[in-house]
Structure formats: structure tokens, C-alpha cells
Amino acid sequence: MATIIVEVMLKPEILDPQGQAVASALPRLGFTFAKSVRQGKRFEITMDGDPTPAELAEIEKAAETLLSNPVIETYVVKVIK
Amino acid sequence: MSFRIGVVTFPGSLDDRDAARAVEMAGATAVPLFHASDDLKEVQAVVLPGGFSYGDYLRCGAIARFAPIMNSIVTAAEHGFPVLGICNGFQVLCESHLLPGALTRNSNLHFLCRDQKLKIENTNTFWTNGFTKDQEITIPLKNGEGSFQCDDETLNMLESEGRVIARYLDFDPNGSRNLIAGISNERGNVVGLMPHPEHAIETLTGPSTDGLTFFTSVLHQLVGR
Numbered sequence: 001m002a003t004i005i006v007e008v009m010l011k012p013e014i015l016d017p018q019g020q021a022v023a024s025a026l027p028r029l030g031f032t033f034a035k036s037v038r039q040g041k042r043f044e045i046t047m048d049g050d051p052t053p054a055e056l057a058e059i060e061k062a063a064e065t066l067l068s069n070p071v072i073e074t075y076v077v078k079v080i081k
Numbered sequence: 082m083s084f085r086i087g088v089v090t091f092p093g094s095l096d097d098r099d100a101a102r103a104v105e106m107a108g109a110t111a112v113p114l115f116h117a118s119d120d121l122k123e124v125q126a127v128v129l130p131g132g133f134s135y136g137d138y139l140r141c142g143a144i145a146r147f148a149p150i151m152n153s154i155v156t157a158a159e160h161g162f163p164v165l166g167i168c169n170g171f172q173v174l175c176e177s178h179l180l181p182g183a184l185t186r187n188s189n190l191h192f193l194c195r196d197q198k199l200k201i202e203n204t205n206t207f208w209t210n211g212f213t214k215d216q217e218i219t220i221p222l223k224n225g226e227g228s229f230q231c232d233d234e235t236l237n238m239l240e241s242e243g244r245v246i247a248r249y250l251d252f253d254p255n256g257s258r259n260l261i262a263g264i265s266n267e268r269g270n271v272v273g274l275m276p277h278p279e280h281a282i283e284t285l286t287g288p289s290t291d292g293l294t295f296f297t298s299v300l301h302q303l304v305g306r
Contacts, residue, residue, distance in 0.1 A: 010185075014230055015256060017190050066147070069140055069176065072183045072230055 002050045004059055005078040008068045009040035043067055050081055084303050086296075087114040087124035089154075089170075091145045095132035096167065096279060103279040104128065107296035116148040126163035126207075126299050127154055129170025131223075131277055141184060141226050142172030151177060163207040163299050164271045168224055171263070171273035180264055180273045181239070182231030187224070188256025196288040197222035197276050198250040199262050203243050206269035211298040218291035220281040222254055222262075227275040229257035229264075239264055246272060 010016050016038050023037040051059065059077055068075040086104045088111055090097045101111035112124050116134075121127070134145035145151065151173070158164045158179050166174040174180045187193060198219050201212040212218070231239070236258055239245055247263040255275075263274035278292030 013232070014185065015188060015228070017186050017188050017256075021190055066139070066143065069143065069183055071175070071181070072185060 002047055003080040004043075004045040004047065004051065005080060006043040006045065006059070006063045006067050007040060007076045007078070008043070008063075008073050009038060009075075010073055012038075014072045041067075051079060084109040084126070084300055085112050085122070085124045086110070086299070087112045087121060087127040089114045089116060089127060089129050089150055091116040091132070091134035091148060093133040093136055094130050094169070096130040096277065097132070099277075099279040100128045100130040100167065103282045103293065103296050106282050107293060107300055109296070109300055114150055116145065116150050119149040119153045121150075121153050121157065125303055126165070127157075128279075129154075129164065129166040129173050130279070131168030131170060134169055134173065137169075137226075140172075140176065142169060142174075142176040145169075145173045146176040155179060158266075158271050161268060161270050163302065165208050165295065165299070166271075166273040167277055167279060168227070168275055171275055172226070174271060174273045179271050180266060181235045182229055182264070184226050184275070185228045185230050186226050187228055187254070192223075192225040193227070193254050194221070194223040195254070196220070197252070197254060197262075199247045199276060200250050201247050203246040203265060203269075205243075206246055206265040206272050206298075207302040208265075208272040208295050208298050209246050210301055211294040217250060218281075218294075219289050220276045220278050220292045221288065222276040224255075224275060227257065228255040229261040229275070231258060242267065247274060247276075 019037040019039040063075045086109045088101045104111040172184045201216045249260040265272045278295040281287035281292030
């Protein structure tokens with residue numbers, strides 16, 4: 001069984017007020033290490049067996065059409081065997 | 082015979098009844114359309130109402146975009162069929178790529194509900210032809226993800242082609258680029274608007290009756306065909 005990880009992040013030029021809110025909460029708790037925070041999404045998709053190249057292409061297509069919005073987001077697909 | 086204007090109900094739509102009421106008050110027949118059917122029931126225009134389709138899961142409007150009714154609407158809209166997307170409907174239109182850009186979280190993270198002043202800048206679209214250029218109107222704005230975002234190239238295109246139909250006045254509610262409250266497609270048949278004209282059609286319940294003009298505009302457009 002393989003797990004497909006799809007990570008989706010807002011493009012750098014898109015304002016991320018949620019990340020900013022987290023960044024401003026950290027020092028209130030005494031965590032002073034963060035210069036900035038960006039918040040994204042992570043999808044874990046399981047499948048039977050390892051993905052074939054054709055299935056990987058399908059996963060890429062799903063990531064581009066549904067899991068992310070290419071207008072404002074980028075995505076990365078990783079396979080964990 | 083009056084014109085037939087469809088109002089789509091998705092799971093989680095909230096303002097479909099108010100939108101239908103606005104359609105009726107403008108003088109047309111409101112036809113309920115259901116997300117799970119691809120049947121447009123011979124309507125001559127469609128309103129995608131506000132709300133939280135599919136719980137706003139994944140991204141606002143992202144799942145509604147793939148509803149069967151949207152396949153019919155996207156195909157028709159590409160051939161000039163009039164579509165107005167209000168709030169969540171605007172988000173669906175962006176996710177469908179009928180309109181450029183995307184709506185993201187309000188810059189101050191707050192869900193807003195206020196009477197918002199707007200300036201109508203483009204009066205050539207199917208849904209704004211009843212306004213006068215630069216007319217100032219006040220209609221309710223209520224959303225958590227109303228910040229219009231796009232890249233510089235898209236922004237320049239929208240501005241140079243006059244496709245910004247309405248801009249926020251006096252107050253920046255959500256961090257939208259260039260204070261954009263609504264845009265249209267190239268042909269002007271598809272309009273997306275973040276504030277809610279359907280809540281401003283009667284003085285008893287709304288801050289004005291300014292919103293009604295969006296609905297009478299499309300009827301005027303249909304008569305002129």
C-alpha cells in the first residue's frame with residue numbers, strides 16, 4: 001500500500017492572513033524563533049499497491065484541478081511506499 | 082410571458098430564497114435549479130447565490146464547481162448565457178474559471194457583516210446596465226473569504242478592459258486588490274460580486290433598494306436581444 005502526500009501552499013505573493021495570525025501568536029507564548037509563518041494544506045491519500053506512471057499522472061491532474069487552485073496555490077506530490 | 086431566471090441551490094446555499102425573491106420583485110419568474118441535475122429548465126439567465134456550498138470544504142466554491150448543474154452553466158456561459166454569482170456564487174465562478182482570480186480569507190481574518198458602500202464602474206454588463214456610471218450604492222457585505230486576489234498581469238487586464246464592475250468605497254473591508262468588489266468576463270454576461278444585492282431590494286429589510294437594479298438590468302438585456 002502506498003500513501004500519496006499532496007501538499008498545497010499559497011503562492012508567495014498571495015497574502016496569508018492565517019499564517020500571519022499564527023506568526024503573531026507565537027511570541028505571545030514565548031516562542032521567538034519565527035521570522036514568518038505560511039499556512040498550507042496536506043492531503044494523505046492511500047491506494048492499493050504502488051502507483052503506476054499513469055496513476056501518478058492522474059494524481060497530478062487531481063492535485064491541479066481539485067486539491068489546489070493554480071490561480072493562488074502551488075502543490076507538491078510525494079509518494080511514500 | 083415573463084422571463085425565467087434560474088437560482089441554483091447547492092448543499093449549503095443560504096441566500097437562494099432571497100435571490101429568488103429579488104428575481105420575482107424585478108418582474109421575472111424565479112426557477113429553482115438543483116445542483117445534482119444538469120437541467121437548466123429553459124431559463125434565460127442564472128443566479129448563483131451566496132452561502133457555504135459543500136460547507137466551504139477544501140476551498141470556497143471548489144466542490145460546487147464540479148456539480149452537474151455547473152457543467153451546463155459553464156458551457157452556456159461560454160456562449161453568452163447571463164450568469165450572476167453573488168458571494169459564494171462569485172467564488173464558484175472563479176473556481177470554474179469563468180472569471181479570473183480567486184477569493185481568499187479577509188485580510189483581518191474577521192467574518193464581516195455590514196452595509197457597504199460601492200461605486201459601480203462598468204455599466205455595460207448584462208447585470209449592471211441599469212446603473213449610471215460611477216453611481217454610489219449601499220448593499221450588505223457578509224463573508225469571511227472576500228479578498229479578491231490575482232496576479233499583476235490579470236489585474237492590469239481587468240483594469241485596462243474596464244472589467245471591474247464595482248469597487249469598495251470609504252472602507253477597505255477585506256484587502257481585495259484595488260478594492261475590487263465585483264468583476265465581469267470579457268463579454269459582460271458573467272458577473273461576480275462579493276456584496277449581496279438580493280438583500281437590498283426593500284427598505285423594510287435592507288439598507289436600500291439599490292440591489293434590485295442588478296436583477297432588472299438582466300431583464301433589460303434580455304428584452305434587447
